[in-house]
Amino acid sequence: MAEAVVRYVLGKITEAAYEEALLLYGVGYKVEWAKRELQWVSAFLKDADAKQNKDARVKQWVEDVKEVAYMIEDALDKFFVGMGGGRSKGVLRRVARAPKSLIVKHEVGTEINKIKQRMSEIEKNVTLFELERPGNSSSSGGGSTWQQQPVRPVIIPEIDKTEVVGFQDDIDHICKQLLDQSISRRSVISIVGAGGRGKTTLSTKIYKSTGVGHHFDCRIWITISQEFKIINIVKKMLEKLQINAREVGDEEYFITLLHMSLSKKRYLIVLDDVWSSDHWSQLEVAFPEDNNGSRVLITTRFMNIAKESDVANKPYELRILSKDESQQLLLKKVFPNQPVNKCPDHLLPLINQFAQKCGGWPLALVVLGGILSTKDLDYNIWNEIILKLDWQIEGSKCLDIISTSYDDLPIHLKQCFMYIASFPEDYKVRASTLIQLWIAEGIVQHQSTKRMEKTAEDYLEELVQRCMVRVSKRSWSGRITFCEVQKKKNHILLHT
Incomplete structure (x- = not known):
């Protein structure tokens, strides 16, 4: 029962209409926190369901999770109803609603703060009750049990891009490839390395270098997340090119518009942190091949993505520091x-x-x-x-x-x-x-x-x-x- 409730609420948070309204009125980050916490806790529900008949404390824990899910749903409904259905068209209507939105945002913020307190207790009890996620394994030898620590998403601190040590030769080498006028075809250069090796730092220095800036007619930097949606990526590229596109349209419309906007220009596209070969194959059609020396620079953790993006170019594998x-x-x-x-x-x-x-x-x-x-x-x-x-x-x-x-x-x-x-x-x-x-x-x-x-x-x-x-x-x-x-x-x- 609890799993079904949690799944329902998580689905509600990610509905397109809710997401748009939440971001529009500035409470999306609070609800995103609630979603992330609920996703993490929900991973332990299967084990908790199996244990609750033997342990009254675990049974209460399951009820607490369900109650928090209901609290999140109530906060969403309060926001959505308070804003008159969420989606607002036009600047004037948004301005007219501003006083009301402040009141609703305050009320939702108060509810989220209550949820934070409840969620804190729930998370503490995960360890206390020795709840496990699916896929954890136990040792059968010697009567001892190994329990994998629960894991959750982390925010990775960014390497300070002003502090580049040991990469100057790499920067010079890749810049030379980008600026090589003997290669007129649109070529793809890939930087490969595990997380934390400095791929983004290196590519940022290259992207911002004076020689690269003067060489290309236009440059676009895009970070590719695992939650890849091509229509969102293409829209971001159009925004960076300052191209006015209509709000409504399918993938084909936006891809065609981007292709036309880049046509006849010598461009540099940086796709930072590509996670799948499919991501590149979907985006590639938006980049015209005008034989004018355009370049695409990809950073990725996966060698197969680097090799498949351009078979003629050897991927640049990032070394560790001495x-x-x-x-x-x-x-x-x-x-x-x-x-x-x-x-x-x-x-x-x-x-x-x-x-x-x-x-x-x-x-x-x-x-x-x-x-x-x-x-x-x-x-x-x-x-x-x-x-x-x-x-x-x-x-x-x-x-x-x-x-x-x-x-x-x-x-x-x-x-x-x-x-x-x-x-x-x-x-x-x-x-x-x-x-x-x-x-x-x-x-x-x-x-x-x-x-x-x-x-x-x-x-x-x-x-x-x-x-x-x-x-x-x-x-x-x-x-x-x-x-x-x-x-x-x-x-x-x-x-x-």
Whole structure:
């Protein structure tokens, strides 16, 4: 029964009309959080159903999950009915509804806060009641039981694109391929590497380089999520080209419009983080072949995608950083805006250990550097971090350091981070709006000597320093004006 209720509510959240209305009136990020939490908890329902007849506590847990699902549905209905059916046409009608929408948003926000409290208790009891997800296995030997830790999506901290260490030869090599005028056909160049290797950082440097910028008539950067919908991707490309398209149309209409808009232009398209060969085959038809030197740059984790995208070009496989490069990148993050030789001699042996542990993975080095940059320059404190991190970076074991970067946050910064992380994927948030939202939610602590807005700005700067949030734009005075959190769901998971 509980599973059916949860499935129904999750389906309701993802209905197109609901999604559009939720985003339109600015509460989508709150409901997205509720959906994500409900999806995570629902994975344990099958095991809970099997155990509830033997354990009254588990039976109550199942009832609690069902009750929270109903609470989420009630909040949705309150919002949808309050906004008169959701979809609003035209700017004037949206403006006219603004006062009403503020009231409804406040009511829905209050309901979501209640749901957060209930959900927190439910999640704690997952571990207490030893509930398992489908696919967990048990050891039959020696009477001991191994229980796989529950996993959930994590927000991947972004490597600071101003700090590129060890990639200059790679940048030069790929730029040469992009600018090679002896190849007139539209060619595809692929960068392959596991998550955290620096594919996005490398391709961003290439995309923004002066030579590349001057060579192409137009450039488009698109991040491809696992939740791939070609019509959404094509619409984003048209927006970046500033092409006015009608609101309603099928895939063929938008693909044809994009093809026409790119025709006769020498273009560069960057498709960041492609997850399936089907994604490329669906998008390829939108890119005209005019034999004018146009290029497509793909980043992906999968060699088969890279090979299939252009059989004439050998995929560029990203290497790991050397020991010296690893130390250099780590020191740049620990001592930002200072010479790397500023590291005290008594900490250098630990820097070497940290660099070795990270195994040349830029993501691990950057996140670890963010943690260390907030610590006192005390040997014992740093050594405690080494002892706590029982890991050796080997592919997916990069998870531990990402988990540690979140666990190391003070409680108020955890709340701030989760708030911004609930915005849509790669969504650029205006810092001033985010700060007011934090204050309205009661996340920002009052300090007698400082305005709350300044305190919130300091929170945001610390999240940036810790590499948990990426700055999209700063003002002339250096203040953050837009920021974002890059989301990579399902392929990198946080142990909880």
